[in-house]
Amino acid sequence: MLRIAIDGPGGAGKSTLAKALAKKLGMIYVDTGALYRTVGLFVDRNNVDPKDEDAVTEIIRDLEVKIAYENGNQIIYMNSEKITDEIRTPKMSMYASAVSAIPSVRSFLLDTQRKIAATENVIMDGRDIGTVILPDAEVKIFLTADPKERARRRYEELIEKGKNVTYESVLEEMNTRDTNDSQRKIAPCVPADDAVMFDNTGLTLEMSVERVIEIIGNKIQLLSK
Numbered sequence: 352m353l354r355i356a357i358d359g360p361g362g363a364g365k366s367t368l369a370k371a372l373a374k375k376l377g378m379i380y381v382d383t384g385a386l387y388r389t390v391g392l393f394v395d396r397n398n399v400d401p402k403d404e405d406a407v408t409e410i411i412r413d414l415e416v417k418i419a420y421e422n423g424n425q426i427i428y429m430n431s432e433k434i435t436d437e438i439r440t441p442k443m444s445m446y447a448s449a450v451s452a453i454p455s456v457r458s459f460l461l462d463t464q465r466k467i468a469a470t471e472n473v474i475m476d477g478r479d480i481g482t483v484i485l486p487d488a489e490v491k492i493f494l495t496a497d498p499k500e501r502a503r504r505r506y507e508e509l510i511e512k513g514k515n516v517t518y519e520s521v522l523e524e525m526n527t528r529d530t531n532d533s534q535r536k537i538a539p540c541v542p543a544d545d546a547v548m549f550d551n552t553g554l555t556l557e558m559s560v561e562r563v564i565e566i567i568g569n570k571i572q573l574l575s576k
């Protein structure tokens with residue numbers, strides 16, 4: 352099995368890079384952030400405060416989150432409802448970040464993530480893939496980029512989707528999430544000891560893919576020795 356873990360903060364380009372790599376290498380891409388976003392959406396639909404640990408723990412007893420693949424694209428099911436763009440809003444980014452700091456939410460989503468990686472060659476992106484979910488992943492990359500560039504990428508993505516946001520609000524939201532995600536007690540967003548650090552500021556997608564293919568090649572060569 353080949354498991355590639357890509358962790359790093361929001362807007363670092365993890366999903367774009369992971370999708371391109373998965374296509375090139377014939378692997379399955381798993382976007383774990385979508386799972387936390389779906390929990391956030393469920394919590395919001397039930398009018399629960401995403402920071403209220405007890406209430407969130409209680410409400411997710413009524414939730415089942417499933418990952419499926421349709422034409423190679425990841426689809427999430429929230430109970431029987433198919434979830435798509437409704438989780439891609441600034442509000443759901445904040446909700447996902449809040450619920451992801453709750454231990455019961457993390458253990459609730461653990462098996463779903465590990466099960467896919469047990470049966471498929473995966474490129475999985477998130478915050479704790481290399482440290483918690485797949486500590487034995489063959490390749491671990493911690494992807495970063497300059498915060499202003501990350502905010503610009505996120506802003507352009509949202510504008511393209513027709514969302515009404517300003518660059519300043521996106522930057523502020525990103526800074527808050529960076530702090531939440533990297534300083535929380537459980538599974539913080541930090542590089543695994545054996546992760547390769549990769550700062551892709553100023554690089555095109557093609558350049559990043561090329562660099563990561565090189566990292567994967569080196570790692571596999573080392574493993575086969």
Ligand code: DC
Nearest residue numbers: 361383384387447448451477478479
């Ligand atoms: O990658 P994303 O922006 O879709 O993730 C949304 C939030 O989910 C992020 O702010 C923190 C949380 N998350 C997490 O805690 N662990 C993961 N493996 C993936 C996401």
